[in-house]
Amino acid sequence: MSSFSVGSSDMEAIALGGAFMGTGGGGDPYIGKLMAQAAITEHGPVTVIDVDDIADDALCVPVCMMGAPTVMLEKLPNGQEAYQALQKLEAYLGRRADVLVCIEAGGLNSTIPFAVAAATGLPLVDGDGMGRAFPELQMVSFTMFDIPATPMVIADEKGNSSVINAISNRWTERLARCQTVEMGGAALVALYPTSGAQLKRSLLRRTVSLLKEIGETIACERKANRNPADTLTSRLNGRKLFTGRVVDIDRRTVGGFARGRVTFKGMDRSAGKLFTVDFQNEFLVASDETGALLTMTPDLICALDADGGLPVTTEQLRYGLAVTMLGIPCADFWATDIGIELVGPGYFGYEHSYVPLHQLG
Amino acid sequence: MSSFSVGSSDMEAIALGGAFMGTGGGGDPYIGKLMAQAAITEHGPVTVIDVDDIADDALCVPVCMMGAPTVMLEKLPNGQEAYQALQKLEAYLGRRADVLVCIEAGGLNSTIPFAVAAATGLPLVDGDGMGRAFPELQMVSFTMFDIPATPMVIADEKGNSSVINAISNRWTERLARCQTVEMGGAALVALYPTSGAQLKRSLLRRTVSLLKEIGETIACERKANRNPADTLTSRLNGRKLFTGRVVDIDRRTVGGFARGRVTFKGMDRSAGKLFTVDFQNEFLVASDETGALLTMTPDLICALDADGGLPVTTEQLRYGLAVTMLGIPCADFWATDIGIELVGPGYFGYEHSYVPLHQLG
Numbered sequence: 001m002s003s004f005s006v007g008s009s010d011m012e013a014i015a016l017g018g019a020f021m022g023t024g025g026g027g028d029p030y031i032g033k034l035m036a037q038a039a040i041t042e043h044g045p046v047t048v049i050d051v052d053d054i055a056d057d058a059l060c061v062p063v064c065m066m067g068a069p070t071v072m073l074e075k076l077p078n079g080q081e082a083y084q085a086l087q088k089l090e091a092y093l094g095r096r097a098d099v100l101v102c103i104e105a106g107g108l109n110s111t112i113p114f115a116v117a118a119a120t121g122l123p124l125v126d127g128d129g130m131g132r133a134f135p136e137l138q139m140v141s142f143t144m145f146d147i148p149a150t151p152m153v154i155a156d157e158k159g160n161s162s163v164i165n166a167i168s169n170r171w172t173e174r175l176a177r178c179q180t181v182e183m184g185g186a187a188l189v190a191l192y193p194t195s196g197a198q199l200k201r202s203l204l205r206r207t208v209s210l211l212k213e214i215g216e217t218i219a220c221e222r223k224a225n226r227n228p229a230d231t232l233t234s235r236l237n238g239r240k241l242f243t244g245r246v247v248d249i250d251r252r253t254v255g256g257f258a259r260g261r262v263t264f265k266g267m268d269r270s271a272g273k274l275f276t277v278d279f280q281n282e283f284l285v286a287s288d289e290t291g292a293l294l295t296m297t298p299d300l301i302c303a304l305d306a307d308g309g310l311p312v313t314t315e316q317l318r319y320g321l322a323v324t325m326l327g328i329p330c331a332d333f334w335a336t337d338i339g340i341e342l343v344g345p346g347y348f349g350y351e352h353s354y355v356p357l358h359q360l361g
Numbered sequence: 362m363s364s365f366s367v368g369s370s371d372m373e374a375i376a377l378g379g380a381f382m383g384t385g386g387g388g389d390p391y392i393g394k395l396m397a398q399a400a401i402t403e404h405g406p407v408t409v410i411d412v413d414d415i416a417d418d419a420l421c422v423p424v425c426m427m428g429a430p431t432v433m434l435e436k437l438p439n440g441q442e443a444y445q446a447l448q449k450l451e452a453y454l455g456r457r458a459d460v461l462v463c464i465e466a467g468g469l470n471s472t473i474p475f476a477v478a479a480a481t482g483l484p485l486v487d488g489d490g491m492g493r494a495f496p497e498l499q500m501v502s503f504t505m506f507d508i509p510a511t512p513m514v515i516a517d518e519k520g521n522s523s524v525i526n527a528i529s530n531r532w533t534e535r536l537a538r539c540q541t542v543e544m545g546g547a548a549l550v551a552l553y554p555t556s557g558a559q560l561k562r563s564l565l566r567r568t569v570s571l572l573k574e575i576g577e578t579i580a581c582e583r584k585a586n587r588n589p590a591d592t593l594t595s596r597l598n599g600r601k602l603f604t605g606r607v608v609d610i611d612r613r614t615v616g617g618f619a620r621g622r623v624t625f626k627g628m629d630r631s632a633g634k635l636f637t638v639d640f641q642n643e644f645l646v647a648s649d650e651t652g653a654l655l656t657m658t659p660d661l662i663c664a665l666d667a668d669g670g671l672p673v674t675t676e677q678l679r680y681g682l683a684v685t686m687l688g689i690p691c692a693d694f695w696a697t698d699i700g701i702e703l704v705g706p707g708y709f710g711y712e713h714s715y716v717p718l719h720q721l722g
Contacts, residue, residue, distance in 0.1 A: 160525075160528055162526070164523045167519055171519075178540060
């Protein structure tokens, strides 16, 4: 039942937490942070509210960017553009939004909603639909509660837009993804218009607060010259997987996604071993050279710079960079049959079944 | 200032004329004819009206199918589906359509509007936006008069749809084409909502009557055991290019289009010579074995079965089929700088400039 105010300086911690929980993907929140800070400086702080304080008939709308993070960073929207997708959805629905929502608690999309919230004066709910970042738009708790992604607006910075109405959230993903590709690889979207009542059932709660707390932890540990890896694994019930240097990275932008595989050469206790991590925007599966699985989707694979302790996104990975990889258990609702069908290894083409982090190794 | 009524039996001639003017593409109008006949039998005949009889503030809407003709024929819509794209556009505009329009005078899209007109009771204007068939949606006279293709609705038979708003008609084509591909290669669309006043300026007039006349000519000639090639070239100021047998055909469905090249071995006066015709849904360029150009877009390249005299579409071309190819001059407005930019050889990737049919050979 607590609301809190987010000013320009608070965005530092939220962006840092978003970069960590972005599991390598979702785009560098640094850019979103700058957008949010500019909007907050111009319009004033953003109020983050508890979902239980939202009226049942309120119109709640997630706003975000979709596309390959590698492209998003080069095609950065201004606050006005992010706002346009929302405005077009409001025009289509014939109703103004009451509350904004983060579709994911990670990456650029954990900071862009702050820019829109500041510009519109609307509150942002403390929660999201993933508890991390995922690459496709149907991969949210809302889908598990049968909430349609449509009507959805997709818009580009040139002035093109579409209102999509689809028979399923997977179909929405398909029709939106192909337009994202045409629009140049990244687009702004407003989707999953939900009532307050629906949001109370389906939201993954307090993840915006969590991002802030994680970001503050990272900043504190860095100030004390400690790598935040230990404190974060302890706080999030996770596990350090390995520390290693990037020795190879294969990345392609295909079908509107940044896909690839990064290979690490172990350091310290893992010296002499090789590790690989696959990604589709986000890190999906980590394994060692014997093929033994270390962590797999929907559990989180998070990367910290082994030296400075800052979160590392896939587009920042480069030859020679030393990284500590962490495994973090996913939100409980993902570790269900329907959750695994939506975001488990099988969906991404892996033949192995999901094994929870703490049952591995 | 004349309107006329089209009953079920009149659809035979219109479909035949549409197959001829479809220049090999646009889909076999036979299927659209069956749809139109079923709708006319159920709801009564369609009234075709002159554009000058339309009120200046009337809402006029072209309805059609987009995609690869090869796919359209396997994913045939029922009248209800074609109607849905119109209904969704009407809902978006908050206004009912007053008049329907053929986007092209050729192929499936010269008959589908009759099915929708019969089902809705709306009149169909005597004219179209191409005077033939073309593969992309910006290739219409409406574009030359700065009429936007959007808001445009694209819908599939499963229940998915989008309302597109784009900054140009080329952008509309891109955003609609990618969704057509996702929807399975063919989709139903309602686009270019225009006022009666706009339509009077931009419509290519009386082409529906022309299709009917061409179809009746083909039927008459066939009844008299004559091939209609001579009568049609004379009526349409065209030229017989050659008669030949198909000896090779290369076809692919790429990017939502049926593309390819057909090679003919000449017969009769052309015996011993080889000819090629390239197509992207429609026939684009005909040349002989020396590379000499015989006819090129936007002029029409039309195919008649050398034996039976019936129009032949690209998907009907097969090894051994004997075909008479005709060249027909395009509508005057295409043979302008802006027209050639939109639909001339350069747009389709050819290096040669447009040379009108009667200045060739």
